[in-house]
Amino acid sequence: MAKLKEADLAYTNDLPGAERGNPSYFENEVIDHLLGIVLELGAQFWVLRDRQAFLEEQLAAKGVVSAEDLDHGKPSDELLAKLKAERLAMIQQVYGRLYSTYGGDKAAATSAPMS
Amino acid sequence: MSIQDALFPRGKIAGVFPTLTSRGDEAYVDFIEDARNVLMHAQQRPISEYSQQLMKDAGIDDSPDRETTQAAIDLLMQDPTLKTYYRVKRSLQESFWFGLSKSFNQRRDAIVAAFDAAEAAGPGTVEYDANWQDSAPEYASREIHIQPGGYLKDELAGVFYDYGLKVFMGGAADHDRLAKGVSMATAMPDDGQVSRILDLGVSAGATTIALKEKHPDAEVWGIDISAPMVRYAHVRAMEAGAEIHLRQMAAEEMDFPDNHFDAVLAMLLFHELPVPVAKEVIAEVFRVLRPGGKFTVLDFPSVRSRGTYSMFFAEMDAADNGEPYLPDFVRSNVEDLLVEAGFELEHYDPKAALTRGRVVVKPVA
Numbered sequence: 001m002a003k004l005k006e007a008d009l010a011y012t013n014d015l016p017g018a019e020r021g022n023p024s025y026f027e028n029e030v031i032d033h034l035l036g037i038v039l040e041l042g043a044q045f046w047v048l049r050d051r052q053a054f055l056e057e058q059l060a061a062k063g064v065v066s067a068e069d070l071d072h073g074k075p076s077d078e079l080l081a082k083l084k085a086e087r088l089a090m091i092q093q094v095y096g097r098l099y100s101t102y103g104g105d106k107a108a109a110t111s112a113p114m115s
Numbered sequence: 116m117s118i119q120d121a122l123f124p125r126g127k128i129a130g131v132f133p134t135l136t137s138r139g140d141e142a143y144v145d146f147i148e149d150a151r152n153v154l155m156h157a158q159q160r161p162i163s164e165y166s167q168q169l170m171k172d173a174g175i176d177d178s179p180d181r182e183t184t185q186a187a188i189d190l191l192m193q194d195p196t197l198k199t200y201y202r203v204k205r206s207l208q209e210s211f212w213f214g215l216s217k218s219f220n221q222r223r224d225a226i227v228a229a230f231d232a233a234e235a236a237g238p239g240t241v242e243y244d245a246n247w248q249d250s251a252p253e254y255a256s257r258e259i260h261i262q263p264g265g266y267l268k269d270e271l272a273g274v275f276y277d278y279g280l281k282v283f284m285g286g287a288a289d290h291d292r293l294a295k296g297v298s299m300a301t302a303m304p305d306d307g308q309v310s311r312i313l314d315l316g317v318s319a320g321a322t323t324i325a326l327k328e329k330h331p332d333a334e335v336w337g338i339d340i341s342a343p344m345v346r347y348a349h350v351r352a353m354e355a356g357a358e359i360h361l362r363q364m365a366a367e368e369m370d371f372p373d374n375h376f377d378a379v380l381a382m383l384l385f386h387e388l389p390v391p392v393a394k395e396v397i398a399e400v401f402r403v404l405r406p407g408g409k410f411t412v413l414d415f416p417s418v419r420s421r422g423t424y425s426m427f428f429a430e431m432d433a434a435d436n437g438e439p440y441l442p443d444f445v446r447s448n449v450e451d452l453l454v455e456a457g458f459e460l461e462h463y464d465p466k467a468a469l470t471r472g473r474v475v476v477k478p479v480a
Contacts, residue, residue, distance in 0.1 A: 088152070
């Protein structure tokens with residue numbers, strides 16, 4: 001079989017998604033930025049909430065806790081399960097309303113096989 | 116630097132995945148993962164119903180052809196809720212990679228040093244082009260899933276990919292359960308003679324390892340066009356104690372002799388290839404597979420079993436999630452391409468395309 005030449009695949013450079021890009025979904029890209037910002041703020045809030053819960057668990061168990069413990073330790077399985085339930089509920093409560101038009105705010109969290 | 120210190124400083128996640136550098140990094144990614152679960156995965160059915168109602172109201176037919184699909188895109192992407200859904204999807208993907216990169220980059224040098232140290236160790240072997248960073252073909256250098264640097268140009272591509280798989284598969288890949296399932300689905304010749312197995316596009320190597328575990332007496336080879344992937348896969352194999360042989364090699368131009376393998380697997384490879392390359396890969400597999408050998412292709416269903424909304428979703432994933440070859444792959448009906456190359460189609464059920472795949476046989480004379 002004749003091997004493909006670079007020119008044979010040049011068309012792929014123009015396919016949607018060939019470049020990472022920076023898509024806007026709204027006519028006013030400020031709305032795109034704002035949605036990205038509120039999601040990022042949620043993530044940053046959660047990092048603090050997780051650390052607080054881990055700190056409380058460590059203090060209750062050991063009395064004294066180092067930053068090293070908090071940075072590199074691992075919460076108990078019980079706390080991880082509690083945090084996951086709290087996190088899912090928070091995401092649904094805070095962001096679910098984005099999809100209230102079609103009732104998506106009531107959709108239960110599930111995992112899917114592929115993104 | 117040991118592999119344990121470099122990749123698993125806080126233990127493994129879900130049995131096999133590398134750990135993030137700090138609990139804070141993990142909490143950030145936990146949030147992104149669960150935001151995906153609530154705001155993407157849980158929405159798939161209701162948003163599909165909502166979208167299809169909009170299409171029905173607008174009189175758009177349920178046909179996967181390009182014109183109808185474009186009409187659906189033009190209609191649906193005017194809807195504020197759907198714009199929000201796709202904005203959220205894109206933002207979560209960007210945040211996920213941001214969190215992962217920030218975390219692993221803190222110990223990048225140590226991870227690369229561990230890869231270097233692992234190269235001479237077994238079981239198994241790894242070989243790649245020393246000039247890999249300069250030899251990457253353009254078509255394979257896309258930032259699939261908008262992974263920073265793509266699969267070919269970042270030394271940590273395998274680490275990023277593997278953690279991405281954990282999150283994108285929603286837990287199905289935990290403890291390599293997905294890979295074990297794939298190894299069960301990989302068809303073997305009817306005569307039971309299995310001396311050599313080839314895994315194409317191995318990425319993190321989980322399926323290659325699972326194939327070796329299922330067929331311990333066979334010689335198991337895995338190739339990937341990405342040097343960072345085979346380097347990481349080798350470390351994965353070492354951790355699993357699996358003697359597999361990994362090579363950086365393009366599936367469209369393999370170094371193996373004719374009629375060399377008894378079985379070949381391509382797991383989620385073809386939708387990452389332009390169709391002209393896919394045809395070359397099929398021809399190469401036909402060459403290296405022995406008569407009676409079987410080729411298993413696990414990938415997304417073809418266009419003939421799809422409707423408008425399904426193609427709309429594929430087109431959106433292509434544009435927003437770095438999957439530029441997905442729509443053309445779906446429209447190529449890969450099972451037809453396999454038959455055109457000389458294979459006999461043994462099995463294809465569109466509903467089981469990702470679990471049982473397309474299975475073809477190289478005819479015996």
